[in-house]
Amino acid sequence: MWQQEITDDLDLLVSVLPPKLAASLKRMNREQDLLEVVLDLGRLPEARFTDQEAVLDDSEVTEEEIEYVVSRIGDFGEDNRAGIERTLHRISAIRNRKGKIVGLTCRVGRAVYGTIDIIRDIVESGKSILLLGRPGVGKTTMLREVARVLGDVKRVVIVDTSNEIAGDGDIPHPAIGKARRMQVATPALQHEVMIEAVENHMPEVIVIDEIGRELEAMAARTIAERGVQLVATAHGNTLDNLIMNPTLADLVGGIQAVTLSDEEARRRGTQKTVLERRAPPTFDVVVEIQDFYHLAVRHDVAEAVDAILRGRELPVELRYRDESGEVHMEKALLPKEGREPSALEPGVAEPLAPLRVYPYGVNQNYLDRASEELGLPVEVVKRLGQADIMLTLKSYYQKRPQAIVDAERRGVPVYVLRSNTLRQIKSSLAEVFGVEKRVDPFALALQETQEAIREVLAGARSVELSPQNAYIRRRQHEMAREA
Structure with missing residues (x-):
């Protein structure tokens, strides 16, 4: 059975929990599967694992227990996130209307070495890469490993808005290797720090977690125009989601409505007003992370966006890792609702008319x-x-x-x-x-x-x-x- 090297410093996260909750968590003996611990005022404390949720104690969470955790971690920023120094764990707060903390999500941060072997050829090609996937699927973990691997051979700068890539505190976590980390005072200034990184520190690669605002999308395009390799994550599960998101569509070229001539509309077999890509994409490759062992790669983002806008099914490259750790690749059409992915079989193309x-x-x-x-x-x-x-x-x-x-x-x-x-x-x-x-x-x-x-x-x-x-x-x- 193939295994990855994992560093999670889980004892440090458990140590900030109230003693009875920490003891309950240890008794479960499922540390490797733990995703997060949720503490909501007046509700039962929960531990969320990869396959289930479990109640840690029969008594409801009190204000004292929430204060116990808050007093043992770093300060919360404007994004209501804090951390534990020299670890990758993230603690997020829920506040009431008066600003008082009434809920905590204590998320486990892990450095998983070897996660990018499945896309190492793409990472080392010099192309800009955008990682997509649902929350908790491993986007930031893969991003951290990309920074570590490229940091050995290139000048890598990480724009770490929430200290989630390199951890809390002034000294970055060893998981990023030789890459340098720039912290961001407030999330609203992320785009400015992105530009500052290029202008001041001569990076060959910039790594960014969570591009979520229009200004950040514009900054990413500016960086790409300067010939710097970008590796980033964005909100969205698939390329289709990104295209339909007006805030982030510019990352893949943006879309606009155009009016075709009668002849062109007949040639395409479409209506006269259609959606088309507005500009070249900021990113060359999109990687859709489906789960920890499966992902879909779109090597030509421009062609993929054009195909989606024209309603065509374009094959993608599916990559997956088996139990022995071997990586497999195959061309397939992404599954639509109600059917499985279908591998492409070679066929004979129809002859083109002169x-x-x-x-x-x-x-x-x-x-x-x-x-x-x-x-x-x-x-x-x-x-x-x-x-x-x-x-x-x-x-x-x-x-x-x-x-x-x-x-x-x-x-x-x-x-x-x-x-x-x-x-x-x-x-x-x-x-x-x-x-x-x-x-x-x-x-x-x-x-x-x-x-x-x-x-x-x-x-x-x-x-x-x-x-x-x-x-x-x-x-x-x-x-x-x-x-």
């Missing part, structure tokens, strides 16, 4: 090469009357020449490219054929960068590149410096 393209100002050699590399049936035509679509450049479209006016009058869809590059043409063809998933965005972005570098070396003053995520932008900067 597309007649009328290029206006577009490099025909690039067009031929793009269709060949993508394996798409594209036929270049010489006359507009024979075309299914027109492909042109932004500079031509803005001047409104007669050919473009004629195309719009005839109802021929006009696709506008930002630049006359192979990468732009491939992206446009992939969109027209609805085969975005066949295109490797990383390879295309690097190809576009190489073409831009050649143009600049040939004398061009500047070349505008397509918007990309933080990881790709970092590689583009490296290529530009090496050139």
